Amino acid sequence: MNPILTVETLSFHYHDGEPLFENIQFSIFPGTLTALIGPNGSGKSTLLRLLAGIIPARQGKILLNQTSLCSFSIRERAQRIAFLPQNIFPVFPLTVFEIVAMGRYPWKPILSGLSQKDYEITDKCIHLMNLNSLEDRPYSELSGGECKRTLIASILAQEPEILLLDEPLAGLDLPHQIETLHHLCKLTQEGYTVIIASHEINIITRFAQKFILLSSNHQIIAQGDAETTLTKDNLNRAYNASFWVGTHPLTKGLLIEVEQKETR
Numbered sequence: 001m002n003p004i005l006t007v008e009t010l011s012f013h014y015h016d017g018e019p020l021f022e023n024i025q026f027s028i029f030p031g032t033l034t035a036l037i038g039p040n041g042s043g044k045s046t047l048l049r050l051l052a053g054i055i056p057a058r059q060g061k062i063l064l065n066q067t068s069l070c071s072f073s074i075r076e077r078a079q080r081i082a083f084l085p086q087n088i089f090p091v092f093p094l095t096v097f098e099i100v101a102m103g104r105y106p107w108k109p110i111l112s113g114l115s116q117k118d119y120e121i122t123d124k125c126i127h128l129m130n131l132n133s134l135e136d137r138p139y140s141e142l143s144g145g146e147c148k149r150t151l152i153a154s155i156l157a158q159e160p161e162i163l164l165l166d167e168p169l170a171g172l173d174l175p176h177q178i179e180t181l182h183h184l185c186k187l188t189q190e191g192y193t194v195i196i197a198s199h200e201i202n203i204i205t206r207f208a209q210k211f212i213l214l215s216s217n218h219q220i221i222a223q224g225d226a227e228t229t230l231t232k233d234n235l236n237r238a239y240n241a242s243f244w245v246g247t248h249p250l251t252k253g254l255l256i257e258v259e260q261k262e263t264r
């Protein structure tokens with residue numbers, strides 16, 4: 001099977017800034033859930049923006065289905081890749097339904113209204129994210145978790161092949177975090193490819209097949225499955241902290257903690 005996304009010798013720096021990424025590479029296969037893990041400032045959001053084509057790579061290549069990402073038009077890219085940024089504050093007073101329906105924009109002829117198909121897909125995504133009872137509520141009056149679920153429904157309505165989500169679990173309570181990951185896993189089983197940046201290591205290890213571990217100096221310390229990537233040594237190097245890695249008594253997956261420093 002060919003990768004759906006390939007990153008080859010990618011280097012990047014913000015305008016006058018220090019080099020952020022130097023020669024990083026990885027491949028993402030269709031129908032998988034990948035977690036980008038790393039400390040604050042390690043470059044997770046930047047990497048997602050590069051993969052979404054929102055900021056261009058300075059050197060190296062990002063290939064979508066073997067074709068350079070920059071050869072797709074913005075509309076073509078939006079039909080294939082949906083990106084959910086960390087924070088969104090809509091300027092207009094939109095309802096939950098209207099926000100979700102906005103996901104249909106890349107598929108609509110310019111200035112046309114919603115088609116029957118657009119309505120059907122919007123309804124399906126509202127239902128999928130348990131938003132039926134909220135669909136007429138103004139987005140500005142939702143709780144943080146309800147906002148997140150609305151935004152996820154909106155990018156699902158975009159019907160992309162690839163979903164890039166920047167900290168989609170932040171602000172959700174534990175049951176909603178798990179429910180969101182269940183939804184995303186279900187999507188991967190239907191063939192969608194999902195990449196998530198998240199700090200919720202202990203939850204995500206139960207769901208993701210692949211992990212990319214970034215360090216505070218923006219290097220990929222390790223990539224692969226949870227057991228080989230999220231080792232004590234790799235986590236210590238990535239976060240410059242002292243980790244403890246054990247087995248979760250209930251799930252039998254990894255259980256990751258930071259060792260307490262003695263304070264006197």
Ligand SMILES: Nc1ncnc2c1ncn2[C@@H]1O[C@H](COP(=O)(O)OP(=O)(O)O)[C@@H](O)[C@H]1O
Nearest residue numbers: 014017020038039040041042043044045046047
């Ligand atoms: N728009 C920007 N312009 C300049 N520097 C930025 C910008 N966005 C992020 N950075 C810098 O790039 C580095 C990585 O940031 P980011 O990708 O947001 O990391 P993370 O998502 O892992 O917290 C940080 O040092 C941050 O200050």
Ligand SMILES: [Mg+2]
Nearest residue numbers: 044045086166
């Ligand atoms: Mg970030």
